[in-house]
């Protein structure tokens with residue numbers, strides 16, 4: 001029997017998940033995030049939203065229960081759109097309205113309005129949402145809430161994919177919508193196949209320089225990397241911080257910790273691990289940063305050398321540029337460009353660009369522009385912004401300094417590589433085309449992926465025959481410092497110019513400008529976090545002492561002028 005009011009089921013189900021009184025939710029940089037115990041109503045409602053998104057797009061949608069780098073007690077939810085990328089920004093407003101609906105604007109009314117605006121008719125078609133979670137304790141019950149939300153929408157089914165990394169779920173959504181099976185084993189097969197092909201296409205006789213040590217942040221990446229290692233066999237890894245003995249997720253471990261604090265994670269020892277190649281991933285395995293300890297020049301104690309997202313991107317960019325150079329017939333000077341603008345027979349000018357945020361170390365931007373001759377653009381923080389810009393190129397690389405990034409290939413270019421690459425005149429060109437084709441499979445096209453990232457870094461190091469130290473010398477980072485400042489309400493700060501300037505409190509920006517002017521090579525900015533209840537401060541200067549001092553001074557200004565607590 002057909003239900004005449006498709007929202008009646010939904011109303012009943014929603015009653016099971018009352019929103020916590022007085023709490024306001026915002027979709028933020030990467031979905032809803034807060035203490036896991038407060039999220040059931042939000043997750044239920046995001047389930048409803050994802051189901052409606054599936055009906056609207058007539059495609060499979062993804063829902064990931066994770067709070068990534070946040071503390072274990074937090075949790076969160078993000079929506080993956082049909083192409084595997086982040087939820088389209090036009091729908092973030094709906095997400096906010098639906099999550100915050102209450103007495104003054106009841107949920108069913110909010111949903112009805114949205115369905116009218118989007119012309120969605122529940123009951124007349126079917127949809128599907130893939131669901132997964134990371135290893136957090138609050139995961140299972142939130143997953144249940146999401147499932148109930150999805151299935152409260154008539155005609156939409158939830159498919160539980162279990163425990164996955166965030167990028168795996170995004171990859172599956174993309175693959176499924178492109179008509180492949182899109183299972184977890186497909187994911188591992190695709191990455192492994194591409195990795196082996198790239199090894200075969202590489203210089204012979206080069207082997208890896210010692211075991212890679214992986215800090216898994218006590219999160220979901222540990223099991224997945226172990227599986228990858230077993231499948232591949234070509235990867236010599238030692239896995240640490242797997243979270244198997246009750247160690248706490250993201251606590252003194254992981255990519256966010258190592259990148260922000262610039263200290264070794266738990267279970268690493270400066271002396272024992274001296275000079276060894278190490279990598280930290282984050283709680284849901286969508287970020288990676290490399291590091292090693294080395295003897296400092298003037299002190300006797302070992303120091304940590306961080307190879308952050310910027311340096312990973314620089315490695316990727318120079319590798320891609322090398323491949324393009326092997327394919328092209330005409331380069332920059334011939335077509336009168338300042339920047340690297342390769343022309344490919346039968347394809348035309350290949351647009352190759354780089355996307356960074358204000359957190360990118362100034363030295364990395366200079367290296368990319370001046371040494372590699374590449375076009376670099378800046379966007380606000382948040383993968384959704386970077387991804388969109390990078391997708392406009394034939395090959396676009398985006399990375400945040402915190403280690404989140406990927407290499408995107410335009411489909412028409414991949415098509416050219418696969419169809420026409422083989423008819424290039426020179427053998428080097430044909431090889432390079434094959435390599436680029438394989439990179440487009442190895443590197444997750446949906447979102448930044450620590451597993452893809454590790455494989456790609458390890459490959460390039462083998463191609464180059466480089467140790468981590470040799471890679472580190474491609475440029476020298478300007479000393480930098482990051483801080484968090486607690487304020488009463490971080491939304492009082494709004495920014496402009498890709499987050500490099502404060503808009504809402506002119507006195508604050510003026511005071512920051514005055515402070516920065518006192519430092520050699522000084523640069524600083526502040527912005528409200530979209531994932532934690534803090535204001536972030538970034539500073540760069542000629543020496544570490546000065547960068548620390550600039551960050552501290554700017555932090556104090558935020559405290560004074562933006563309601564510090």
Ligand code: G16
Pocket residue numbers: 029030067068069070282286287381382383384400402404528529530531532536
């Ligand atoms: C998320 C976003 C990233 C962003 C990070 C920090 O990462 O996906 O783009 O850089 O949050 O954002 P904010 O500075 O606004 O707190 P993750 O890995 O936590 O999902």
